[in-house]
Amino acid sequence: MSILRTLLRHAFQSRYFSIAEFKRAQNKADKGRDEKQKDGKKQSPKMKTFKIYRFDPEGNNKKPKMQSYTVDINDCRPMVLDALMKIKMEQDSTLAFRKSCREGICGSCGVNIDGINRLACLHKIRPRGTTKIYPLPHMYVIKDLIVDMNKFLAQHNRIKPYPIPKELCVKSEGDQQFLQSIKDREKMDGLVECILCACCSTSCPEYWWHGHTKPPNDFLGPAALLNAYRWIVDTRDGATHERLSELRNYYNVYRCHQINNCTSVCPKRLEPGRAISQLRLYLSKFKKKPKPDMVGKAPSDPYKACPKDECE
Known part of the structure; x- marks a missing residue:
């Protein structure tokens, strides 16, 4: 996109652009991309705490509780659902929640995040503070974040x-369209x-x-x-x-x-x-x-x- 912007700016200013200008713009874009990659490699871990509602009716302790997990958000995709998946894959495989499309279409990942009902796949992780995740309120809980x-x-x-x-x-069925x-x-x-x-x-x-x-x-x-x-x-x-x-x-x-x-x-x-x-x-x-x-x-x-x- 930066190459295109540079070329369009030159086109509007001088009505034409040379091959040298094109190569210059391309080199500038490549240099910026390389710098971003280097900065990404140098990023230090940024730990984020998630407190998640836990309830297992078949477990030993049948009382619900809040359990804390720490995630490096620099090594995680930006949405809350990504953090839940990372916790389940790397820290606690017993964590239960619903998910499907990850694009805000199916509606299966609805949870209560910091007191507001949201879709976990559409809500971005806040870089600061502790994020509290509960199941949808006033619904019978089957397990953890899964409600009936x-x-x-x-x-x-x-x-x-x-x-x-x-x-x-x-x-008769199939004989007429409803326009x-x-x-x-x-x-x-x-x-x-x-x-x-x-x-x-x-x-x-x-x-x-x-x-x-x-x-x-x-x-x-x-x-x-x-x-x-x-x-x-x-x-x-x-x-x-x-x-x-x-x-x-x-x-x-x-x-x-x-x-x-x-x-x-x-x-x-x-x-x-x-x-x-x-x-x-x-x-x-x-x-x-x-x-x-x-x-x-x-x-x-x-x-x-x-x-x-x-x-x-």
Whole structure:
């Protein structure tokens, strides 16, 4: 890149450049690269302390504890997940945590780092101080940093996170495409990017209090409600009224107090709080029982009230 910048600067200044100038720029770049490599070899170890939550229900000591590990961050890649992998490979093979893509796509490495829910693969190691790593809060811990996601995934499954085609349009499976305009697709921006890492739901105080009660009187949480709104605004889906009727329970949606912890910790920078507020507005403008011949029809604009000819 430095060679390219030098050549572009000469090109703008003199409209041309010679071979000698090109070689000079190349030698300068090579010299800078060699100096960086030499500096890297001379780097002294820089030790960093990580305190990690440990809990093994099958071990001798069943009480959780915090265990300290020291890592040379000059000999480690920059992310917290890299440090966890280095600890597991070189110091303690019994350390348990989830990981998969290492690129912020799968959402499996969600943990609590220094009091904030984050993806370990996207959070850089702080060069100073001690980093404390806990499992996601208010979740049942299976072992160390691994939590039980069954309740979270069951709540997500209750919103029916799949397209339900319009009954009046479906003839037979595979015979018809469900097309969507660019404008309608733009309504789902900021919704379809959710990776179900549970960082938002486990940072929500209301989910701590009422997210683990018995269904159907449990708060579904920001992640499930964000995905519910995603399918409601999808113009290709034909079960809008059915989805809304299932979300009318006060405990499922209306326990949200708009604290917006979910928005502040989302690794994909989504806005579950805004989606929940729009979902409330959407629920308030729809009647409970649609006309029988209109069941399965999606409204043209999700931000407007249901037209009079579509609802009783």
